[in-house]
Amino acid sequence: QYNYFKDRGIPNPKPIFPLGNFWGVGLSVHFIHRVNEIYRQFKGKAKICGFFVTTIPAYIALDIELIKNILVKDFDSFHDRGIYYNEKADPLSAHIFSIAGEQWKTLRQKMTTTFSSGKIKAMMPTLNKISEEMTEVLGEYADEGKTLNYRDMASRLMCEIVGEIAFGIKCNALRDPNCEMMVLSDFLSIKDMKQRVMYLFSNAFPEVCRKLNIQITPKDVQHYFLKIINEAIEYREKNKIRRNDYFDMLLQLKNEGKLDGDVTNVGRISHTDMLAACFVFFVAGFETSSTALAYALYELAVNQELQDRTRDEIEKVLSNYDGKVTYEALMNMNYPGQVISESLRKYTPGNVLMRKCTKEYKIPDTDIVIEKGRMVFLPMHAIHNDPEYFPDPEKFDPDRFSPEMEKERNPFTFLPFGEGMRICMGLRFGLIQTRLGLVSVLRKYRVTLNEKTVHPIRLDPKDVTMMPYGGIWLNTEHI
Numbered sequence: 001q002y003n004y005f006k007d008r009g010i011p012n013p014k015p016i017f018p019l020g021n022f023w024g025v026g027l028s029v030h031f032i033h034r035v036n037e038i039y040r041q042f043k044g045k046a047k048i049c050g051f052f053v054t055t056i057p058a059y060i061a062l063d064i065e066l067i068k069n070i071l072v073k074d075f076d077s078f079h080d081r082g083i084y085y086n087e088k089a090d091p092l093s094a095h096i097f098s099i100a101g102e103q104w105k106t107l108r109q110k111m112t113t114t115f116s117s118g119k120i121k122a123m124m125p126t127l128n129k130i131s132e133e134m135t136e137v138l139g140e141y142a143d144e145g146k147t148l149n150y151r152d153m154a155s156r157l158m159c160e161i162v163g164e165i166a167f168g169i170k171c172n173a174l175r176d177p178n179c180e181m182m183v184l185s186d187f188l189s190i191k192d193m194k195q196r197v198m199y200l201f202s203n204a205f206p207e208v209c210r211k212l213n214i215q216i217t218p219k220d221v222q223h224y225f226l227k228i229i230n231e232a233i234e235y236r237e238k239n240k241i242r243r244n245d246y247f248d249m250l251l252q253l254k255n256e257g258k259l260d261g262d263v264t265n266v267g268r269i270s271h272t273d274m275l276a277a278c279f280v281f282f283v284a285g286f287e288t289s290s291t292a293l294a295y296a297l298y299e300l301a302v303n304q305e306l307q308d309r310t311r312d313e314i315e316k317v318l319s320n321y322d323g324k325v326t327y328e329a330l331m332n333m334n335y336p337g338q339v340i341s342e343s344l345r346k347y348t349p350g351n352v353l354m355r356k357c358t359k360e361y362k363i364p365d366t367d368i369v370i371e372k373g374r375m376v377f378l379p380m381h382a383i384h385n386d387p388e389y390f391p392d393p394e395k396f397d398p399d400r401f402s403p404e405m406e407k408e409r410n411p412f413t414f415l416p417f418g419e420g421m422r423i424c425m426g427l428r429f430g431l432i433q434t435r436l437g438l439v440s441v442l443r444k445y446r447v448t449l450n451e452k453t454v455h456p457i458r459l460d461p462k463d464v465t466m467m468p469y470g471g472i473w474l475n476t477e478h479i
Ligand code: HEM
Pocket: 096, 097, 098, 108, 280, 281, 282, 284, 285, 286, 288, 289, 292, 344, 349, 350, 353, 354, 415, 416, 417, 418, 419, 420, 421, 422, 423, 424, 425, 426, 427, 429, 430, 431, 434
């Protein structure tokens, strides 16, 4: 089995039975560090290399042109992510991030309009109310001179937003770090060994697992989310409640097949689609946005000059909007936007993009043929930290994203939201909520590094997300 790549003339790091190239991953080595090591070992020597997830061969694309082809030009051969889902046994798993083929295409077409700028604008009053509550909580920490784990606070902010916007409930995460949704969010880290083995197994043998009706969403998570979503559907339908939130839009799609004010009828979504669409907001939007915000604040705490510049730019832009944090004001915040981009570069929350080969694929100008069914990983965190594309990659430098610098760069070297037909569906919303978080903190407070933070940051190897070991502890001072 371990001769798979050798027989095909494709370079690969030496595997050792039975874990292949996964020894230590999830225990002493973070998954992304192993991928980065392999990228650095073979980059420049080949367009693609192989590695073994236990005994299963998978690819890592090393060449930017090949990455572009996989994501865009040859999408036809790579339209799925190869993630296990099971509509019947595990309805929450069948969300748009995981589902495949025609089923994905139809649902994506129906759901695209839910993230238009007009729809997000309508959600701004709710977002502003939540950010004001966070500002109040931070004020209490500032008054008492207590340090705060901003990695956790960023998650609590995003949890509160997801609760209100996607589930129509107030989960009180800003005041209560142990609220149910926050506690359950732990499953996203896949730290539990049994859960990790289940993920590996179900993605390696999806057909077997489908036949056996294997459920990968933990039972307590499934129970909680099905309950709150079904209750909210019933309550809103019975009482004819209308609100400007994502949940309302999904209800419109479920019941009418189109959104209020839209002319085109895109077709109704099923009840199961609705359940999974609420859940995907949590799975795809919560951890990513909070990671981007927390690391941006960490870097600005380390570099006070950058923090002052960011704050000045925020005030300058807001002065054109009567000091109000509107959708347009957030979209026009160029430098704070660059700070978020730099955070997404250095700490890329979606650290590898995944594609499953859905139709045999010959890599242009080579003899290499990728078989149908094989997984290909696109190592975006490694590319974002490659000195060839981002000189001195350890340096946090938002000027890398000035319009002039961006023009000079191959756009496929910076893909924090992915690219092509499966690009992040919540991109605009993700940017808005992250910028809103940054603005809300910096307008009123100065953050400085507390000695409790492990500095420089080390990732927690047991976590699949970009979780900093020990948290990001910052002091909060009134401006
Ligand atoms: C800063 C915040 C965010 C980042 C960095 C991010 C990143 C990503 C990445 C890397 C992907 C994979 C793209 C690919 O494979 O080409 C993705 C997909 C996705 N994201 Fe986001 N995301 C963010 C926020 C959000 C939010 C707020 C939502 C809200 C629902 C969301 C929903 C999705 C969905 C549904 C997909 C799957 C799209 C599909 O397969 O058709 N994301 N995101």
